[in-house]
Amino acid sequence: MSSKDCGHHEDESRKLIRLILFGVGGFFFVVLLTIFIIWAVLRPTKPKFTIQDATLYAFNLSSPATNTLTITMQVTLSSHNPNRRIGIYYSNLHAYASYHNQQVTLATELPPTYQGHKDFTVWSPFLFGAAAPVSPFTLSSLQQDRGAGAVVVNVKIYGRVKWKVGTWVSGRYHLFVNCPAYIRFTGGGDRSGSGIQIVAPAKFQLLQGCSVDV
Structure with a gap:
């Protein structure tokens, strides 16, 4: 060649x-x-969550002998889809209460749902925690909150979301929501020694926005 x-x-x-x-x-x-x-x-926008109220049925921190927290509460959570052309599928949703990043209730499953354009969805889950062990740091923080007269319990939600545009549906994305609930210590509760007990039931109107990560 x-x-x-x-x-x-x-x-x-x-x-x-x-x-x-x-x-x-x-x-x-x-x-x-x-x-x-x-x-x-x-213009996709992540959903907006709000914690509307919280009804406390039990909040009892034991004496230093056992260092356990028992809490029972019902919260009302709402979600708003701000998108005009995008629907949202929610699945595998679970809610639980935490204090200083320590989970103090079991996770309660929320029903899956589809949220249309500009729609609202409301959930009212019960959150239970029976004699959950608390760390020494958590115990110290609760004692300080007792002196201040209020405690912040964070209601957290985790799950999956999918976006829907017309007939197209996206893959699943992780959803993390953090809602602060400000609980006041009502009069008549037992604050003797190192224990804490809030008189229940007590309902607190919150209307507090939540942080949302997708």
Whole structure:
């Protein structure tokens, strides 16, 4: 084969490589442009959660001999879908109460639901924690809150969400929600020694926004 033929084949190979690179680059450009257009048109926004109220049926911190916390409460949680063109599927939702990042109740499952455009959904789960062991740090914090006359219990939700646009449904995304509930120590409760007990039932109107991560 002459050097002229070799040069011709090399030119053809370089042209083919350039065409492949241009094709791949063009494909990714179209994909990115499509994603940008969809985002610009739909403006997807994560749901907004609010804790409306909390009814406390039991809140009893034992003496230092056992260091356990018993808590029973019902909370009213609402979720709002702010999107005009996007629906939201909720699944595998669970709610529990925590104090200083320590879980103090069992996780309660919430029913799965679909939330249409601009719709609201309300859940009212019961949260139970019977004689849950608390750490020395948690015990110390509760004693300080007792002196201040109020305690902040965080109601947390975790689960999955999917977005729906027309007939298209996305994959599942993790959902994490944190709702602070400010509970006041009502008069007549037992605060003797190191124990804490709130007179129950006691209902607290909260209307507090929650942090949401998707």
